Each structure stands twice: as C-alpha cells, then as structure tokens.
Amino acid sequence: MQAFDVAHSRTWFFLSCVFRSNVNNKYSHCSSGFGIELPNPRESKKQSGYLNIFNDLGADWEAIVDERDTQKEVDFIQDMILRKGLTLDLCCGTGRHAVILRKKAWNIIGMDLSRNLLKIAKLRMKEAEVSFQLVRADMRYFPFKNKVFCAIMNMFTSFGYLPSLSEDVKSLLEVYRTLKNGGSFLLDVANRDHVIKNFQEKAWAEFKPFYLIENRVLDLKKSKLISQWAFIKKDNGKRRLIQHILRLYTFSQIEMLFKEAGLIVKEVYGGYENQEFNLDASRMIVHAQRIK
C-alpha cells in the first residue's frame, strides 16, 4: 500500500511539473485506458469538425506502418536528438517510435488525437513491457507547461493535415512554447519537390490484410495533395474509401514558418540514412532548435 502511494505521488508530481494546471485538475486519468485525455475546451465547432482519417483507419493504419523499417527511423532519431531530458512524440500514432525509445530508457510522452491509435499504442506499450504517458490532445493546443521538453519529434508526415496554414503555424508555436531553450524539433514530412517530380495519378500496394489502391490529384496552386484511398480486404473483398488532403511545403517555406515560430533550422536530410536533401529524396526531415 505504501509502495503504491509513493509511486502514485511520484506520478502526480511528474504530471504537475509537465501538464498545465487546469489540465491536471480537470482531466484526470480517464477510463478509456490511455493516460490523459484532453477534450479541448477552446475547440470551436468548426475545428471539432476536423476529420482525423487516421483515427478511422485504426488497425488498418497499424498494418501500413508495421511494414516500415521503424528501427531505422529510431536509429536516425537517436542520431539527431540527444536523450538528455523529456521528449515529446507529437502525433505518436501507434507509438511505434516511442515504445522503442522508452525501451532504451528515453524519458518520453506520446501525444495524438486518435483514440483508436492511442489504444493500439497502449497495447504495444504493454507487450514491450514499458510504460510512459500517452496523452490524447490536439496538436494545435498542447496541454503542457512552457519549456518542458528537451526535444519534440513529429514523424512520418503528421504535419500538413490541419484545415489551414495558420493552424499548422499554431502547432509550431506550441512546439516553440513547450521546448526548452536549445531544445530540438525534428519534423519528418514528404519532400514536395520529389512528390511533384514523381507524381503518379494512380498507385497500388499490398499489405497483409488488404490491397490499397490510391487515386491522387495534385493541386499545385494550393500546394495540396488530395488522395483517395480504397482499401480492399483480402478475406471478404469489402471496400472502404478514405480521402485525405495534405498540404505540401517546400523547404524554404518550412524554414520561414519555423523562423516565424522562433525555431531555427540546423540541418535537413532527405531520408533516415542521412541522405542528401535533393529531388531524388522522398523525405524532408528538418532538424531545428529553439534558440531563445
């Protein structure tokens, strides 16, 4: 009993150091199973209408990311950011990076808007016999205090889905606010120029439980990639259609937005093996720092 009290009070001490006080008081551990849930009080009706397609995909999204070389991505993260304090996996999804990093004793918090993906992250955490905070919150409003993180990472194109550019900026301002001086921000998105150079209207891929057929439209004026995904289940042939719209940024636009938010770009890579960022690189991985 005493041991439980000590562990419990340690947890609450940790939470009160990291989370904004109104979050601590109002939203305690919730019954849906992951750590903390933040129904955002400031979220307007218009914003709450924002559709997070990844939540609907749930286990199907897990099947897609499970085929990625997550270990290679984690090795890259470890080369880029120092394990010297608390790290936020912003838009952690199934927690595939955070779980491995926690196994390596990183002090990490996973945050995502998707209930379904956070449930998967919680299961993966248990399977790996590790434990860390999972928080359900919107990237436009972090529930954390100022300057709590030594590093924040946003992996595998989780930036650019918000309804407007100003909302993307809002999330960058939250990154700035919650990073310590000198803290690192790692943003991993698709390389817009590579997408344009290699643009294909149609593509298909096979995953364990389904085939994925993709129809794409490139809106160059708005710099948006509009994708329609058709999932066809292998076992029963059932189809499911999902559409998503991704805002694509050039490197110089990102550099400018970062600067406006107070983040200074240190380096950019074209892939998880430190590839050069050029037209042949499929990724744009930007490492920035909060200077003051």
Ligand SMILES: C[S@@+](CC[C@H](N)C(=O)[O-])C[C@H]1O[C@@H](n2cnc3c(N)ncnc32)[C@H](O)[C@@H]1O
């Ligand atoms: C492309 S997935 C990447 C997930 C994870 N980083 C990975 O590499 O597997 C994008 C993630 O962003 C999350 N997301 C989308 N909109 C969000 C928002 N407004 N706030 C927080 N997370 C959001 C989705 O739920 C999803 O987990």
